[in-house]
Amino acid sequence: MKRIAIAAGDSRGERSHKRIGAITVVASFFMAFAGATVFAQSYPTKPIRLIVPSGGGGAPDILGRLVAAKLSDGLGQQIIVENRPGAGGSIGMEAVAKSTADGYTLGLATTSALSVAPTLFPNLGYDPVRSFEAVSQLTSGNFVIFVNSSVPANTLRELIDLAKSKPGQLNYASVGNGTPHHIAGEAFKLAAGVNMVHVPYKAQAHLGLLSNDVQVMFEGLGPFLSHIRSGKIRALAVAGPERFGQIPDVPTTAEAGLPDYEITANMGLVAPRETPPDVIRRVNEVLVKVMATNEVKEAFFNQGLRAISSSPEQYAALIRDDVVRWARASKAAKAKID
Structure with a gap:
Protein backbone atom coordinates (compact mmCIF):
# COMPACT_ATOMS: atom_id res chain seq x y z
CA MET A 1 0.00 0.00 0.00
CA LYS A 2 1.32 3.40 -0.88
CA ARG A 3 1.43 5.95 1.88
CA ILE A 4 0.20 9.38 0.93
CA ALA A 5 1.64 12.20 3.01
CA ILE A 6 0.52 15.79 2.77
CA ALA A 7 3.06 18.17 4.24
CA ALA A 8 1.54 21.50 5.17
CA GLY A 9 2.53 24.20 2.71
CA ASP A 10 4.72 21.99 0.56
CA SER A 11 2.62 19.50 -1.36
CA ARG A 12 1.83 19.17 -5.02
CA GLY A 13 -1.85 19.16 -4.04
CA GLU A 14 -1.57 22.48 -2.25
CA ARG A 15 0.52 24.02 -5.02
CA SER A 16 -2.09 22.90 -7.51
CA HIS A 17 -4.85 24.52 -5.47
CA LYS A 18 -2.83 27.73 -5.25
CA ARG A 19 -2.32 27.78 -9.01
CA ILE A 20 -6.02 27.25 -9.60
CA GLY A 21 -6.81 30.02 -7.10
CA ALA A 22 -4.38 32.40 -8.77
CA ILE A 23 -5.78 31.63 -12.20
CA THR A 24 -9.28 32.22 -10.90
CA VAL A 25 -8.33 35.61 -9.43
CA VAL A 26 -6.58 36.69 -12.64
CA ALA A 27 -9.48 35.50 -14.77
CA SER A 28 -11.94 37.36 -12.56
CA PHE A 29 -9.89 40.53 -12.84
CA PHE A 30 -9.78 40.39 -16.64
CA MET A 31 -13.47 39.55 -16.85
CA ALA A 32 -14.28 42.58 -14.67
CA PHE A 33 -11.95 44.77 -16.71
CA ALA A 34 -13.45 43.57 -19.97
CA GLY A 35 -16.94 44.13 -18.61
CA ALA A 36 -16.10 47.71 -17.57
CA THR A 37 -14.52 48.40 -20.96
CA VAL A 38 -17.55 47.12 -22.84
CA PHE A 39 -19.82 49.20 -20.58
CA ALA A 40 -17.78 52.36 -21.22
CA GLN A 41 -17.72 51.77 -24.97
CA SER A 42 -21.50 51.40 -25.12
CA TYR A 43 -22.20 54.25 -22.66
CA PRO A 44 -24.61 55.96 -22.71
CA THR A 45 -27.53 53.77 -23.75
CA LYS A 46 -30.29 55.79 -22.10
CA PRO A 47 -30.99 59.41 -21.02
CA ILE A 48 -28.76 61.00 -18.38
CA ARG A 49 -29.98 63.14 -15.50
CA LEU A 50 -28.15 66.37 -14.61
CA ILE A 51 -29.04 67.70 -11.18
CA VAL A 52 -28.66 71.47 -10.80
CA PRO A 53 -28.68 72.42 -7.09
CA SER A 54 -30.41 75.79 -7.60
CA GLY A 55 -33.66 77.20 -8.93
CA GLY A 56 -34.38 78.34 -12.46
CA GLY A 57 -33.14 81.59 -13.93
CA GLY A 58 -29.76 81.93 -12.24
CA ALA A 59 -26.35 81.41 -13.82
CA PRO A 60 -26.04 77.74 -12.69
CA ASP A 61 -29.38 76.92 -14.30
CA ILE A 62 -28.79 78.89 -17.51
CA LEU A 63 -25.28 77.58 -18.06
CA GLY A 64 -26.10 74.09 -16.81
CA ARG A 65 -28.84 73.76 -19.44
CA LEU A 66 -26.54 74.99 -22.18
CA VAL A 67 -23.79 72.54 -21.21
CA ALA A 68 -26.37 69.74 -20.93
CA ALA A 69 -27.62 70.41 -24.47
CA LYS A 70 -24.13 70.43 -25.97
CA LEU A 71 -23.00 67.42 -23.93
CA SER A 72 -26.12 65.59 -25.12
CA ASP A 73 -25.09 66.21 -28.74
CA GLY A 74 -21.63 64.85 -28.07
CA LEU A 75 -22.74 61.76 -26.15
CA GLY A 76 -25.69 60.96 -28.41
CA GLN A 77 -28.21 60.76 -25.57
CA GLN A 78 -30.68 63.19 -24.03
CA ILE A 79 -29.61 64.91 -20.82
CA ILE A 80 -32.52 65.89 -18.60
CA VAL A 81 -31.91 68.86 -16.28
CA GLU A 82 -33.49 68.54 -12.85
CA ASN A 83 -33.48 71.56 -10.51
CA ARG A 84 -33.09 70.70 -6.81
CA PRO A 85 -32.67 74.03 -4.94
CA GLY A 86 -32.41 74.64 -1.22
CA ALA A 87 -30.03 74.78 1.74
CA GLY A 88 -27.18 76.39 -0.16
CA GLY A 89 -27.33 73.74 -2.87
CA SER A 90 -26.90 70.88 -0.41
CA ILE A 91 -30.29 69.31 -1.20
CA GLY A 92 -29.36 68.85 -4.82
CA MET A 93 -25.86 67.57 -4.11
CA GLU A 94 -27.16 65.07 -1.57
CA ALA A 95 -29.42 63.71 -4.30
CA VAL A 96 -26.38 63.31 -6.56
CA ALA A 97 -24.32 61.63 -3.84
CA LYS A 98 -27.06 59.08 -3.10
CA SER A 99 -27.75 58.22 -6.75
CA THR A 100 -26.61 55.00 -8.39
CA ALA A 101 -23.02 55.31 -9.59
CA ASP A 102 -23.69 54.09 -13.12
CA GLY A 103 -22.98 57.26 -15.10
CA TYR A 104 -26.62 58.17 -15.56
CA THR A 105 -26.69 60.85 -12.86
CA LEU A 106 -24.40 63.87 -12.99
CA GLY A 107 -24.35 66.95 -10.79
CA LEU A 108 -23.57 70.59 -11.47
CA ALA A 109 -21.32 71.34 -8.53
CA THR A 110 -21.20 74.93 -7.29
CA THR A 111 -18.97 76.63 -4.75
CA SER A 112 -22.07 77.06 -2.61
CA ALA A 113 -22.87 73.35 -2.49
CA LEU A 114 -19.38 71.88 -2.27
CA SER A 115 -17.32 74.48 -0.42
CA VAL A 116 -19.59 76.75 1.61
CA ALA A 117 -22.46 74.50 2.73
CA PRO A 118 -20.14 72.11 4.63
CA THR A 119 -18.96 75.01 6.81
CA LEU A 120 -22.47 76.15 7.77
CA PHE A 121 -24.73 73.09 7.70
CA PRO A 122 -23.66 70.57 10.36
CA ASN A 123 -25.51 67.48 9.12
CA LEU A 124 -24.94 67.30 5.37
CA GLY A 125 -25.84 64.05 3.67
CA TYR A 126 -22.56 64.01 1.75
CA ASP A 127 -18.87 64.77 2.01
CA PRO A 128 -17.72 67.33 -0.60
CA VAL A 129 -14.51 65.43 -1.29
CA ARG A 130 -15.30 61.76 -0.68
CA SER A 131 -18.88 61.50 -1.99
CA PHE A 132 -18.20 62.45 -5.62
CA GLU A 133 -16.06 61.70 -8.64
CA ALA A 134 -14.81 64.91 -10.26
CA VAL A 135 -15.43 65.14 -14.01
CA SER A 136 -14.26 68.64 -14.99
CA GLN A 137 -14.25 72.23 -13.88
CA LEU A 138 -16.54 74.37 -16.03
CA THR A 139 -15.90 77.94 -14.98
CA SER A 140 -14.44 80.37 -12.51
CA GLY A 141 -15.46 83.97 -11.90
CA ASN A 142 -15.27 86.86 -9.47
CA PHE A 143 -18.14 88.61 -7.75
CA ALA A 239 -13.91 91.50 -6.20
CA GLY A 240 -10.99 90.02 -8.10
CA PRO A 241 -7.56 90.77 -9.55
CA GLU A 242 -8.76 92.04 -12.94
CA ARG A 243 -11.49 94.29 -14.32
CA PHE A 244 -14.27 92.82 -16.46
CA GLY A 245 -14.17 93.58 -20.17
CA GLN A 246 -17.95 94.13 -20.14
CA ILE A 247 -17.66 96.92 -17.54
CA PRO A 248 -14.12 98.22 -18.07
CA ASP A 249 -14.67 101.43 -16.08
CA VAL A 250 -15.47 99.53 -12.87
CA PRO A 251 -12.31 99.15 -10.75
CA THR A 252 -11.18 96.11 -8.81
CA THR A 253 -11.57 96.14 -5.04
CA ALA A 254 -7.82 96.64 -4.72
CA GLU A 255 -7.96 99.68 -7.00
CA ALA A 256 -10.95 100.98 -5.03
CA GLY A 257 -9.14 100.81 -1.72
CA LEU A 258 -10.08 97.34 -0.35
CA PRO A 259 -7.10 95.20 -1.42
CA ASP A 260 -7.72 92.19 0.81
CA TYR A 261 -11.23 91.48 -0.45
CA GLU A 262 -11.61 89.03 -3.34
CA ILE A 263 -14.40 86.51 -3.98
CA THR A 264 -14.01 83.75 -6.56
CA ALA A 265 -16.64 81.09 -7.26
CA ASN A 266 -16.35 77.95 -9.38
CA MET A 267 -18.66 75.48 -11.07
CA GLY A 268 -17.95 72.00 -12.35
CA LEU A 269 -19.39 68.61 -13.15
CA VAL A 270 -19.33 65.66 -10.75
CA ALA A 271 -20.78 62.15 -10.54
CA PRO A 272 -21.59 59.88 -7.59
CA ARG A 273 -18.61 58.18 -5.99
CA GLU A 274 -17.48 54.93 -7.68
CA THR A 275 -18.88 55.90 -11.06
CA PRO A 276 -16.70 53.82 -13.47
CA PRO A 277 -13.46 55.64 -14.39
CA ASP A 278 -13.95 54.93 -18.11
CA VAL A 279 -17.34 56.67 -17.95
CA ILE A 280 -15.78 59.68 -16.20
CA ARG A 281 -13.12 59.85 -18.91
CA ARG A 282 -15.74 59.54 -21.66
CA VAL A 283 -17.82 62.43 -20.29
CA ASN A 284 -14.68 64.48 -19.69
CA GLU A 285 -13.47 64.03 -23.28
CA VAL A 286 -16.76 65.29 -24.70
CA LEU A 287 -16.99 68.10 -22.15
CA VAL A 288 -13.54 69.45 -23.00
CA LYS A 289 -14.67 69.84 -26.62
CA VAL A 290 -17.97 71.44 -25.55
CA MET A 291 -16.28 74.06 -23.37
CA ALA A 292 -13.95 75.05 -26.22
CA THR A 293 -16.77 76.04 -28.61
CA ASN A 294 -17.38 79.71 -29.33
CA GLU A 295 -21.07 79.44 -28.47
CA VAL A 296 -20.34 78.18 -24.96
CA LYS A 297 -17.50 80.65 -24.43
CA GLU A 298 -19.75 83.55 -25.40
CA ALA A 299 -22.60 82.38 -23.17
CA PHE A 300 -20.28 82.14 -20.17
CA PHE A 301 -18.70 85.50 -21.01
CA ASN A 302 -22.15 87.10 -20.97
CA GLN A 303 -22.55 85.82 -17.42
CA GLY A 304 -19.22 87.36 -16.41
CA LEU A 305 -17.53 83.96 -16.35
CA ARG A 306 -14.80 82.12 -18.22
CA ALA A 307 -15.61 78.84 -19.95
CA ILE A 308 -12.84 76.42 -19.01
CA SER A 309 -12.26 72.70 -18.65
CA SER A 310 -9.87 70.48 -16.74
CA SER A 311 -8.91 66.90 -16.12
CA PRO A 312 -10.83 65.02 -13.40
CA GLU A 313 -7.70 65.05 -11.26
CA GLN A 314 -7.28 68.82 -11.57
CA TYR A 315 -10.89 69.47 -10.63
CA ALA A 316 -10.68 67.09 -7.66
CA ALA A 317 -7.66 69.04 -6.39
CA LEU A 318 -9.55 72.32 -6.81
CA ILE A 319 -12.49 70.98 -4.80
CA ARG A 320 -10.16 69.99 -1.95
CA ASP A 321 -8.47 73.40 -1.97
CA ASP A 322 -11.78 75.27 -2.17
CA VAL A 323 -13.23 73.45 0.84
CA VAL A 324 -10.29 74.60 2.95
CA ARG A 325 -10.32 78.16 1.56
CA TRP A 326 -14.05 78.76 2.10
CA ALA A 327 -13.99 77.17 5.54
CA ARG A 328 -11.29 79.65 6.49
CA ALA A 329 -13.29 82.55 5.02
CA SER A 330 -16.49 81.49 6.79
CA LYS A 331 -14.70 81.24 10.12
CA ALA A 332 -12.94 84.58 9.70
CA ALA A 333 -16.21 86.29 8.76
CA LYS A 334 -18.06 84.53 11.62
CA ALA A 335 -20.77 83.58 9.15
CA LYS A 336 -23.78 81.76 10.53
CA ILE A 337 -27.23 80.68 9.40
CA ASP A 338 -29.78 83.45 9.97
Whole structure:
Protein backbone atom coordinates (compact mmCIF):
# COMPACT_ATOMS: atom_id res chain seq x y z
CA MET A 1 0.00 0.00 0.00
CA LYS A 2 1.32 3.40 -0.88
CA ARG A 3 1.43 5.95 1.88
CA ILE A 4 0.20 9.38 0.93
CA ALA A 5 1.64 12.20 3.01
CA ILE A 6 0.52 15.79 2.77
CA ALA A 7 3.06 18.17 4.24
CA ALA A 8 1.54 21.50 5.17
CA GLY A 9 2.53 24.20 2.71
CA ASP A 10 4.72 21.99 0.56
CA SER A 11 2.62 19.50 -1.36
CA ARG A 12 1.83 19.17 -5.02
CA GLY A 13 -1.85 19.16 -4.04
CA GLU A 14 -1.57 22.48 -2.25
CA ARG A 15 0.52 24.02 -5.02
CA SER A 16 -2.09 22.90 -7.51
CA HIS A 17 -4.85 24.52 -5.47
CA LYS A 18 -2.83 27.73 -5.25
CA ARG A 19 -2.32 27.78 -9.01
CA ILE A 20 -6.02 27.25 -9.60
CA GLY A 21 -6.81 30.02 -7.10
CA ALA A 22 -4.38 32.40 -8.77
CA ILE A 23 -5.78 31.63 -12.20
CA THR A 24 -9.28 32.22 -10.90
CA VAL A 25 -8.33 35.61 -9.43
CA VAL A 26 -6.58 36.69 -12.64
CA ALA A 27 -9.48 35.50 -14.77
CA SER A 28 -11.94 37.36 -12.56
CA PHE A 29 -9.89 40.53 -12.84
CA PHE A 30 -9.78 40.39 -16.64
CA MET A 31 -13.47 39.55 -16.85
CA ALA A 32 -14.28 42.58 -14.67
CA PHE A 33 -11.95 44.77 -16.71
CA ALA A 34 -13.45 43.57 -19.97
CA GLY A 35 -16.94 44.13 -18.61
CA ALA A 36 -16.10 47.71 -17.57
CA THR A 37 -14.52 48.40 -20.96
CA VAL A 38 -17.55 47.12 -22.84
CA PHE A 39 -19.82 49.20 -20.58
CA ALA A 40 -17.78 52.36 -21.22
CA GLN A 41 -17.72 51.77 -24.97
CA SER A 42 -21.50 51.40 -25.12
CA TYR A 43 -22.20 54.25 -22.66
CA PRO A 44 -24.61 55.96 -22.71
CA THR A 45 -27.53 53.77 -23.75
CA LYS A 46 -30.29 55.79 -22.10
CA PRO A 47 -30.99 59.41 -21.02
CA ILE A 48 -28.76 61.00 -18.38
CA ARG A 49 -29.98 63.14 -15.50
CA LEU A 50 -28.15 66.37 -14.61
CA ILE A 51 -29.04 67.70 -11.18
CA VAL A 52 -28.66 71.47 -10.80
CA PRO A 53 -28.68 72.42 -7.09
CA SER A 54 -30.41 75.79 -7.60
CA GLY A 55 -33.66 77.20 -8.93
CA GLY A 56 -34.38 78.34 -12.46
CA GLY A 57 -33.14 81.59 -13.93
CA GLY A 58 -29.76 81.93 -12.24
CA ALA A 59 -26.35 81.41 -13.82
CA PRO A 60 -26.04 77.74 -12.69
CA ASP A 61 -29.38 76.92 -14.30
CA ILE A 62 -28.79 78.89 -17.51
CA LEU A 63 -25.28 77.58 -18.06
CA GLY A 64 -26.10 74.09 -16.81
CA ARG A 65 -28.84 73.76 -19.44
CA LEU A 66 -26.54 74.99 -22.18
CA VAL A 67 -23.79 72.54 -21.21
CA ALA A 68 -26.37 69.74 -20.93
CA ALA A 69 -27.62 70.41 -24.47
CA LYS A 70 -24.13 70.43 -25.97
CA LEU A 71 -23.00 67.42 -23.93
CA SER A 72 -26.12 65.59 -25.12
CA ASP A 73 -25.09 66.21 -28.74
CA GLY A 74 -21.63 64.85 -28.07
CA LEU A 75 -22.74 61.76 -26.15
CA GLY A 76 -25.69 60.96 -28.41
CA GLN A 77 -28.21 60.76 -25.57
CA GLN A 78 -30.68 63.19 -24.03
CA ILE A 79 -29.61 64.91 -20.82
CA ILE A 80 -32.52 65.89 -18.60
CA VAL A 81 -31.91 68.86 -16.28
CA GLU A 82 -33.49 68.54 -12.85
CA ASN A 83 -33.48 71.56 -10.51
CA ARG A 84 -33.09 70.70 -6.81
CA PRO A 85 -32.67 74.03 -4.94
CA GLY A 86 -32.41 74.64 -1.22
CA ALA A 87 -30.03 74.78 1.74
CA GLY A 88 -27.18 76.39 -0.16
CA GLY A 89 -27.33 73.74 -2.87
CA SER A 90 -26.90 70.88 -0.41
CA ILE A 91 -30.29 69.31 -1.20
CA GLY A 92 -29.36 68.85 -4.82
CA MET A 93 -25.86 67.57 -4.11
CA GLU A 94 -27.16 65.07 -1.57
CA ALA A 95 -29.42 63.71 -4.30
CA VAL A 96 -26.38 63.31 -6.56
CA ALA A 97 -24.32 61.63 -3.84
CA LYS A 98 -27.06 59.08 -3.10
CA SER A 99 -27.75 58.22 -6.75
CA THR A 100 -26.61 55.00 -8.39
CA ALA A 101 -23.02 55.31 -9.59
CA ASP A 102 -23.69 54.09 -13.12
CA GLY A 103 -22.98 57.26 -15.10
CA TYR A 104 -26.62 58.17 -15.56
CA THR A 105 -26.69 60.85 -12.86
CA LEU A 106 -24.40 63.87 -12.99
CA GLY A 107 -24.35 66.95 -10.79
CA LEU A 108 -23.57 70.59 -11.47
CA ALA A 109 -21.32 71.34 -8.53
CA THR A 110 -21.20 74.93 -7.29
CA THR A 111 -18.97 76.63 -4.75
CA SER A 112 -22.07 77.06 -2.61
CA ALA A 113 -22.87 73.35 -2.49
CA LEU A 114 -19.38 71.88 -2.27
CA SER A 115 -17.32 74.48 -0.42
CA VAL A 116 -19.59 76.75 1.61
CA ALA A 117 -22.46 74.50 2.73
CA PRO A 118 -20.14 72.11 4.63
CA THR A 119 -18.96 75.01 6.81
CA LEU A 120 -22.47 76.15 7.77
CA PHE A 121 -24.73 73.09 7.70
CA PRO A 122 -23.66 70.57 10.36
CA ASN A 123 -25.51 67.48 9.12
CA LEU A 124 -24.94 67.30 5.37
CA GLY A 125 -25.84 64.05 3.67
CA TYR A 126 -22.56 64.01 1.75
CA ASP A 127 -18.87 64.77 2.01
CA PRO A 128 -17.72 67.33 -0.60
CA VAL A 129 -14.51 65.43 -1.29
CA ARG A 130 -15.30 61.76 -0.68
CA SER A 131 -18.88 61.50 -1.99
CA PHE A 132 -18.20 62.45 -5.62
CA GLU A 133 -16.06 61.70 -8.64
CA ALA A 134 -14.81 64.91 -10.26
CA VAL A 135 -15.43 65.14 -14.01
CA SER A 136 -14.26 68.64 -14.99
CA GLN A 137 -14.25 72.23 -13.88
CA LEU A 138 -16.54 74.37 -16.03
CA THR A 139 -15.90 77.94 -14.98
CA SER A 140 -14.44 80.37 -12.51
CA GLY A 141 -15.46 83.97 -11.90
CA ASN A 142 -15.27 86.86 -9.47
CA PHE A 143 -18.14 88.61 -7.75
CA VAL A 144 -19.04 92.26 -8.21
CA ILE A 145 -20.28 94.65 -5.50
CA PHE A 146 -23.61 96.11 -6.65
CA VAL A 147 -25.90 98.77 -5.20
CA ASN A 148 -29.33 100.01 -6.19
CA SER A 149 -29.02 103.22 -8.20
CA SER A 150 -30.87 105.16 -5.48
CA VAL A 151 -28.09 104.47 -2.97
CA PRO A 152 -26.00 107.66 -2.58
CA ALA A 153 -22.69 105.92 -3.31
CA ASN A 154 -20.90 106.08 -6.64
CA THR A 155 -17.69 104.44 -5.44
CA LEU A 156 -16.77 101.64 -3.07
CA ARG A 157 -15.29 104.14 -0.61
CA GLU A 158 -18.53 106.08 -0.59
CA LEU A 159 -20.49 102.87 0.13
CA ILE A 160 -18.20 102.04 3.05
CA ASP A 161 -18.51 105.57 4.44
CA LEU A 162 -22.30 105.43 4.05
CA ALA A 163 -22.52 102.07 5.83
CA LYS A 164 -20.35 103.34 8.67
CA SER A 165 -22.59 106.39 9.08
CA LYS A 166 -25.72 104.18 9.18
CA PRO A 167 -24.79 101.00 11.06
CA GLY A 168 -27.40 98.28 10.64
CA GLN A 169 -29.52 100.38 8.27
CA LEU A 170 -28.26 99.01 4.95
CA ASN A 171 -29.38 95.53 3.84
CA TYR A 172 -27.55 93.15 1.57
CA ALA A 173 -29.18 90.28 -0.32
CA SER A 174 -28.04 86.72 -0.87
CA VAL A 175 -29.56 83.80 -2.73
CA GLY A 176 -29.87 81.95 0.57
CA ASN A 177 -28.12 81.01 3.76
CA GLY A 178 -24.84 79.21 3.29
CA THR A 179 -24.16 80.51 -0.22
CA PRO A 180 -21.06 82.31 -1.49
CA HIS A 181 -23.18 85.48 -1.68
CA HIS A 182 -23.82 85.16 2.06
CA ILE A 183 -20.16 84.58 2.91
CA ALA A 184 -19.15 87.40 0.54
CA GLY A 185 -21.39 89.80 2.46
CA GLU A 186 -20.08 88.76 5.85
CA ALA A 187 -16.49 88.92 4.61
CA PHE A 188 -17.13 92.43 3.25
CA LYS A 189 -18.49 93.57 6.61
CA LEU A 190 -15.31 92.28 8.25
CA ALA A 191 -12.91 93.73 5.65
CA ALA A 192 -14.61 97.14 5.50
CA GLY A 193 -15.49 97.39 9.18
CA VAL A 194 -19.20 97.98 8.59
CA ASN A 195 -22.48 96.57 9.89
CA MET A 196 -25.09 95.58 7.31
CA VAL A 197 -28.09 93.26 7.65
CA HIS A 198 -28.21 90.00 5.73
CA VAL A 199 -31.49 89.28 3.88
CA PRO A 200 -31.52 85.74 2.44
CA TYR A 201 -33.83 85.04 -0.50
CA LYS A 202 -34.95 81.60 -1.64
CA ALA A 203 -34.82 82.70 -5.28
CA GLN A 204 -34.61 85.79 -7.48
CA ALA A 205 -32.61 87.81 -4.95
CA HIS A 206 -31.71 90.32 -7.65
CA LEU A 207 -35.34 91.45 -7.69
CA GLY A 208 -34.90 92.65 -4.12
CA LEU A 209 -31.99 94.82 -5.22
CA LEU A 210 -33.89 96.15 -8.23
CA SER A 211 -36.84 97.16 -6.03
CA ASN A 212 -34.51 98.66 -3.39
CA ASP A 213 -35.86 96.31 -0.71
CA VAL A 214 -32.15 95.66 -0.21
CA GLN A 215 -29.45 98.15 -1.09
CA VAL A 216 -26.39 95.98 -1.69
CA MET A 217 -25.61 92.62 -3.28
CA PHE A 218 -22.50 90.57 -3.97
CA GLU A 219 -23.05 88.58 -7.16
CA GLY A 220 -21.62 87.54 -10.49
CA LEU A 221 -21.91 90.00 -13.34
CA GLY A 222 -24.39 88.10 -15.51
CA PRO A 223 -27.73 88.76 -13.74
CA PHE A 224 -27.11 92.50 -13.57
CA LEU A 225 -25.40 93.41 -16.82
CA SER A 226 -28.55 94.65 -18.55
CA HIS A 227 -29.63 96.52 -15.40
CA ILE A 228 -26.25 98.27 -15.22
CA ARG A 229 -26.73 99.46 -18.78
CA SER A 230 -30.26 100.66 -18.03
CA GLY A 231 -29.05 102.57 -14.96
CA LYS A 232 -31.13 100.64 -12.40
CA ILE A 233 -28.09 99.04 -10.76
CA ARG A 234 -24.64 100.46 -10.13
CA ALA A 235 -21.49 98.30 -10.08
CA LEU A 236 -18.90 99.66 -7.64
CA ALA A 237 -16.04 97.18 -7.77
CA VAL A 238 -14.95 93.77 -9.07
CA ALA A 239 -13.91 91.50 -6.20
CA GLY A 240 -10.99 90.02 -8.10
CA PRO A 241 -7.56 90.77 -9.55
CA GLU A 242 -8.76 92.04 -12.94
CA ARG A 243 -11.49 94.29 -14.32
CA PHE A 244 -14.27 92.82 -16.46
CA GLY A 245 -14.17 93.58 -20.17
CA GLN A 246 -17.95 94.13 -20.14
CA ILE A 247 -17.66 96.92 -17.54
CA PRO A 248 -14.12 98.22 -18.07
CA ASP A 249 -14.67 101.43 -16.08
CA VAL A 250 -15.47 99.53 -12.87
CA PRO A 251 -12.31 99.15 -10.75
CA THR A 252 -11.18 96.11 -8.81
CA THR A 253 -11.57 96.14 -5.04
CA ALA A 254 -7.82 96.64 -4.72
CA GLU A 255 -7.96 99.68 -7.00
CA ALA A 256 -10.95 100.98 -5.03
CA GLY A 257 -9.14 100.81 -1.72
CA LEU A 258 -10.08 97.34 -0.35
CA PRO A 259 -7.10 95.20 -1.42
CA ASP A 260 -7.72 92.19 0.81
CA TYR A 261 -11.23 91.48 -0.45
CA GLU A 262 -11.61 89.03 -3.34
CA ILE A 263 -14.40 86.51 -3.98
CA THR A 264 -14.01 83.75 -6.56
CA ALA A 265 -16.64 81.09 -7.26
CA ASN A 266 -16.35 77.95 -9.38
CA MET A 267 -18.66 75.48 -11.07
CA GLY A 268 -17.95 72.00 -12.35
CA LEU A 269 -19.39 68.61 -13.15
CA VAL A 270 -19.33 65.66 -10.75
CA ALA A 271 -20.78 62.15 -10.54
CA PRO A 272 -21.59 59.88 -7.59
CA ARG A 273 -18.61 58.18 -5.99
CA GLU A 274 -17.48 54.93 -7.68
CA THR A 275 -18.88 55.90 -11.06
CA PRO A 276 -16.70 53.82 -13.47
CA PRO A 277 -13.46 55.64 -14.39
CA ASP A 278 -13.95 54.93 -18.11
CA VAL A 279 -17.34 56.67 -17.95
CA ILE A 280 -15.78 59.68 -16.20
CA ARG A 281 -13.12 59.85 -18.91
CA ARG A 282 -15.74 59.54 -21.66
CA VAL A 283 -17.82 62.43 -20.29
CA ASN A 284 -14.68 64.48 -19.69
CA GLU A 285 -13.47 64.03 -23.28
CA VAL A 286 -16.76 65.29 -24.70
CA LEU A 287 -16.99 68.10 -22.15
CA VAL A 288 -13.54 69.45 -23.00
CA LYS A 289 -14.67 69.84 -26.62
CA VAL A 290 -17.97 71.44 -25.55
CA MET A 291 -16.28 74.06 -23.37
CA ALA A 292 -13.95 75.05 -26.22
CA THR A 293 -16.77 76.04 -28.61
CA ASN A 294 -17.38 79.71 -29.33
CA GLU A 295 -21.07 79.44 -28.47
CA VAL A 296 -20.34 78.18 -24.96
CA LYS A 297 -17.50 80.65 -24.43
CA GLU A 298 -19.75 83.55 -25.40
CA ALA A 299 -22.60 82.38 -23.17
CA PHE A 300 -20.28 82.14 -20.17
CA PHE A 301 -18.70 85.50 -21.01
CA ASN A 302 -22.15 87.10 -20.97
CA GLN A 303 -22.55 85.82 -17.42
CA GLY A 304 -19.22 87.36 -16.41
CA LEU A 305 -17.53 83.96 -16.35
CA ARG A 306 -14.80 82.12 -18.22
CA ALA A 307 -15.61 78.84 -19.95
CA ILE A 308 -12.84 76.42 -19.01
CA SER A 309 -12.26 72.70 -18.65
CA SER A 310 -9.87 70.48 -16.74
CA SER A 311 -8.91 66.90 -16.12
CA PRO A 312 -10.83 65.02 -13.40
CA GLU A 313 -7.70 65.05 -11.26
CA GLN A 314 -7.28 68.82 -11.57
CA TYR A 315 -10.89 69.47 -10.63
CA ALA A 316 -10.68 67.09 -7.66
CA ALA A 317 -7.66 69.04 -6.39
CA LEU A 318 -9.55 72.32 -6.81
CA ILE A 319 -12.49 70.98 -4.80
CA ARG A 320 -10.16 69.99 -1.95
CA ASP A 321 -8.47 73.40 -1.97
CA ASP A 322 -11.78 75.27 -2.17
CA VAL A 323 -13.23 73.45 0.84
CA VAL A 324 -10.29 74.60 2.95
CA ARG A 325 -10.32 78.16 1.56
CA TRP A 326 -14.05 78.76 2.10
CA ALA A 327 -13.99 77.17 5.54
CA ARG A 328 -11.29 79.65 6.49
CA ALA A 329 -13.29 82.55 5.02
CA SER A 330 -16.49 81.49 6.79
CA LYS A 331 -14.70 81.24 10.12
CA ALA A 332 -12.94 84.58 9.70
CA ALA A 333 -16.21 86.29 8.76
CA LYS A 334 -18.06 84.53 11.62
CA ALA A 335 -20.77 83.58 9.15
CA LYS A 336 -23.78 81.76 10.53
CA ILE A 337 -27.23 80.68 9.40
CA ASP A 338 -29.78 83.45 9.97
